[in-house]
Amino acid sequence: MHALIFIKQVPDASQVRVNYETGTLIREGVPAILNPFEAHAVEEAVRLREKIGGKVSVLTMGPPQATDALKECLSMGADNAYLLSDRVFAGSDTLATSYALYEGARKIIELEGDVDLFFAGKQAIDGDTAQTGPGIATRFGIPLITYLIKLDEVNIDKKYAIATRLTEFGQETVKTPLPAFFTVEETLNELSYAPLPWLIKAAQTEIKRLSSENVELDRNQCGLKHSPTKVKKAFTPEKRQRGETLKGTCNDLAKQASEILLPFVK
Numbered sequence: 001m002h003a004l005i006f007i008k009q010v011p012d013a014s015q016v017r018v019n020y021e022t023g024t025l026i027r028e029g030v031p032a033i034l035n036p037f038e039a040h041a042v043e044e045a046v047r048l049r050e051k052i053g054g055k056v057s058v059l060t061m062g063p064p065q066a067t068d069a070l071k072e073c074l075s076m077g078a079d080n081a082y083l084l085s086d087r088v089f090a091g092s093d094t095l096a097t098s099y100a101l102y103e104g105a106r107k108i109i110e111l112e113g114d115v116d117l118f119f120a121g122k123q124a125i126d127g128d129t130a131q132t133g134p135g136i137a138t139r140f141g142i143p144l145i146t147y148l149i150k151l152d153e154v155n156i157d158k159k160y161a162i163a164t165r166l167t168e169f170g171q172e173t174v175k176t177p178l179p180a181f182f183t184v185e186e187t188l189n190e191l192s193y194a195p196l197p198w199l200i201k202a203a204q205t206e207i208k209r210l211s212s213e214n215v216e217l218d219r220n221q222c223g224l225k226h227s228p229t230k231v232k233k234a235f236t237p238e239k240r241q242r243g244e245t246l247k248g249t250c251n252d253l254a255k256q257a258s259e260i261l262l263p264f265v266k
C-alpha cells in the first residue's frame, strides 16, 4: 500500500486578526501550522500502513519554511516527505497549484512506486476554496471521494476501497476502484500520540526537494501569468451587530419569536 497525502502549511487562523482600517489580515507574528484536515489524513494513512503494511508519503508545495509542516507529518509516522518549491510557482491560483502538485505527485510515483490512495484535506483553512484536491484528482482521471468520514475497507490486492462520506443530506457509503483520491473531514479519526521511535526516525529523515530542475513542468501552466483567477476585490465583511436576547417563559419566547419571524413568512 502506498498512500500520498497533499499537505499545506497555513497561518494559524485562530490567531489571524483583521486590520479593519486597511481591510487586510495581520499575519505578523502568526505561527504557521499544518492545515488541520491533513493531520487526520496522515493519521488514517499511517494507521492503514500499521495494519496492512506499505508506506506513506507526503508532499507540499510552498516556501522552504513549509518543511516544518512536513517534519510534523514525519513525526506522525509518514515515511517520506517531499517539498515542491520553485520561483516558477509564485502567484499560482488553485488551477496552477493543482497542476504543480499533479506533476510533483507524478515524480513521486516515479521515485517511490505507484500510489493506491491519494489524500488531501477537505479544504485549507486560509484559501478555503476546496478546489485543489479535486483539481489533482481530475488530472489523474481517478475516482474522487470528497468529505471522507470513514475508510471502511481497503483491499490492495483486489484494488478497491469502501468509504463513507458526508453529503448534504446525510452519509453515503461507496465502493471505489483504486487508485482513488479522498478529501478528508476532521471527524475521520482521533489524532494519536506518536511513539518515541517514530519521533527519532522523523528527526533523521531527510526532506526531499523537488523543483523545476527535477520535475518535468509545462511552464505555460505555472505561476501568476498562467493563473486565470483574478481577485476583483478583497474586503472584510461588515461586523455583525449583536442580536437581541429574548427573555421570558417558553410561551413568552415562542410568542416573541413568532412576532419577529412572521413578517418573513409569505
Ligand SMILES: Cc1cc2nc3c(=O)[nH]c(=O)nc-3n(C[C@H](O)[C@H](O)[C@H](O)COP(=O)(O)OP(=O)(O)OC[C@H]3O[C@@H](n4cnc5c(N)ncnc54)[C@H](O)[C@@H]3O)c2cc1C
Pocket (backbone or CB within 6 Å): 006, 007, 008, 035, 037, 038, 059, 060, 061, 062, 089, 090, 091, 092, 093, 094, 095, 097, 098, 101, 119, 120, 121, 122, 123, 124, 125, 126, 127, 128, 129, 130, 131, 132, 133, 224, 227, 229, 230, 231
Ligand atoms: C491570483 C492568485 C494568486 C496567488 N498567489 C499565491 C502565491 O504567490 N503564493 C501562495 O502561497 N499562494 C498564492 N495563492 C493562493 C493559492 O492559490 C492557494 O493557496 C492554493 O491554490 C490552495 O488553495 P486553497 O488555499 O483554497 O486550498 P484548498 O483547495 O481549500 O485546499 C484543499 C486541500 O488541498 C491540499 N493543498 C492545497 N494547497 C496545497 C499545497 N500548496 N501543497 C500541498 N497540498 C495543498 C491540502 O490537502 C488542502 O487541504 C494565490 C491565489 C490566487 C487566486
